[in-house]
Amino acid sequence: MICAVVIFAMILLGGMTRLTNSGLSIVEWKPLMGAIPPLNEHDWQEVFHKYQQFPEYQKVNHGMNVHEFKVIFMYEYLHRLLGRLIGVLFALPMIYFAVRGRLRPGLLPKLVILFFMGGLQGLLGWYMVKSGLVDNPRVSQYRLTAHMGVAVAIYAYMVWLVLDLLLARTTATVNERKPYALWSLVLVALVYLMILSGALVAGTDAGFAYSTWPLMGDSFIPRGLYATSPAWLAMFEDITTIQFNHRMFAYVLFVVLSASAMLVYRSTTQGYGRLAAILLVVALCVQVILGISTLLLHVPVALGTAHQGGAVLLLTAALFLSHVQLRQ
Numbered sequence: 569m570i571c572a573v574v575i576f577a578m579i580l581l582g583g584m585t586r587l588t589n590s591g592l593s594i595v596e597w598k599p600l601m602g603a604i605p606p607l608n609e610h611d612w613q614e615v616f617h618k619y620q621q622f623p624e625y626q627k628v629n630h631g632m633n634v635h636e637f638k639v640i641f642m643y644e645y646l647h648r649l650l651g652r653l654i655g656v657l658f659a660l661p662m663i664y665f666a667v668r669g670r671l672r673p674g675l676l677p678k679l680v681i682l683f684f685m686g687g688l689q690g691l692l693g694w695y696m697v698k699s700g701l702v703d704n705p706r707v708s709q710y711r712l713t714a715h716m717g718v719a720v721a722i723y724a725y726m727v728w729l730v731l732d733l734l735l736a737r738t739t740a741t742v743n744e745r746k747p748y749a750l751w752s753l754v755l756v757a758l759v760y761l762m763i764l765s766g767a768l769v770a771g772t773d774a775g776f777a778y779s780t781w782p783l784m785g786d787s788f789i790p791r792g793l794y795a796t797s798p799a800w801l802a803m804f805e806d807i808t809t810i811q812f813n814h815r816m817f818a819y820v821l822f823v824v825l826s827a828s829a830m831l832v833y834r835s836t837t838q839g840y841g842r843l844a845a846i847l848l849v850v851a852l853c854v855q856v857i858l859g860i861s862t863l864l865l866h867v868p869v870a871l872g873t874a875h876q877g878g879a880v881l882l883l884t885a886a887l888f889l890s891h892v893q894l895r896q
Contacts, residue, residue, distance in 0.1 A: 569730055571658050575723045576880060578650050581643075582719065583876040586712070586770055587869045590643035592624045595701055597694040603652055605645055612638065624705035651693070655686055678729060682722060689718045709771025709804065716767035720760065720880060727884055731891040735840070746841070748832055752890035755828055759883045762821055765814045766879060774807035774814070775867045781860050784812060818859060825852050825886075832889065844889040851885040854878055 585591050595618050596602070606612045616634045619625050619641075625632065662679050665671050671679070696715045699708035769775050784790040793809050796802040802809040825848060833845040855878040862871040 571654060572723060572726045572730060574650065574654050574657060575719070575726065576877070578647070578654060579716075579719055579723065579880055580873050580877050581647050581650060582716070583770075583873040584869060585643045585647045587867070587872045588640060588643050589628075590640035591647075591697060591707060592622070592700045592705060593619060593637065593640040593644045594648070594697075595619055595622050597697070599652075599690070603649060606641075615641065622701050622705070623703055624700065628705055648693075651690055655683075655690075658686065659683060672733070675729075678725075682726060682729075685718065685722045685725070689715070689722060692718055707771070709768055712771035713764055713767040716770075717760075717764050720763055720883065723880065724756075724760070724883060724887060727887050728891065731888065732895070735891065735895070746832075746893045747835055748828065749890075749893040751828065752832075752886075752893040755825060756883070756886045756890050758821055758824065759879075759886045762814075762817055763879045763883065765810075765817050766876070768804065768810050769814050770872075770876075772805070772807050772810055774810040775863065775872070777807045777811050779863060779866045781863055784808075784815070818856070822852060822856060825849075829889070832893070840888075840892045844885070844892045848882075848885040848889050851878070851882040855882050 594602070594615075606615055612634055616637050619637060629636075658679075662676075662683065666676055666679075692711070692715050696707050696711035699711050700706055778784040778790065782788065790808055790812060792806070793812060794800075794802045794806070795809075796806050803813060804810070829845040829848045829852075833842050836842050836845070855875070858871065858875040858878045862868070862875045865871060
């Protein structure tokens, strides 16, 4: 549970790093020595000089002084440091409990999978940063989306294991499962896809394109949708299309999640079913408010970060609902 909370904080910090354009401030990847920050003015000048050799400084932040550099450096540094901390928080107890034989049967392979997913996430993070250390100082939206997707997948799998450990399972057969058991997994998948859609918005800065709602500019359907060649590429690279798709996905998801929560609430008479349905609706409403507010206020850092956190909380609520439907 502690690891899941820290990963949630890591996702929020990652959002802040993106929104403050701090992700390219550290131009090296040192998994061990990188945990030590600059300790004196000479060290700061050295890392600042390295940053000055790359296109982001030369084309975007030219003229930035070392004091301004320290701000963006610390966002990225803390993001990487927290990633290392998560590895320690997870690995050491896992080894200790495994050696002492205090893990439940069948749990160790799942923990090992989580550990390797964490290692993959570290590599993927650097792979993403490298994409911005080039002539065009912007990280690839594809790599950013993958980085976000793996982070959320780690969190989701960990939350599922926490629910397994905390909540008692029943011995119901497949035929005795609740009527919306399998559909609840579809809801989890839809929320996850929505998060990936949001990562594409962040990776292309599409959230800044239209700061109006419910219209995009002066119309509900803006001009220039799918105007690329080939047209399907617009879903991933055209900011108008990316923001439009994110909005449409949000509308569909709002209807589907609301209706599903109502059906689960009406079909449940015991256990955590009704609580899960209520939490899903609450998380959904909060996320809608955060999303619209972030858009109208032109993506301030605090609201943008909260919107990203709200998406993860919505996924948590969907996981809880699905777990209740499938396992209890």
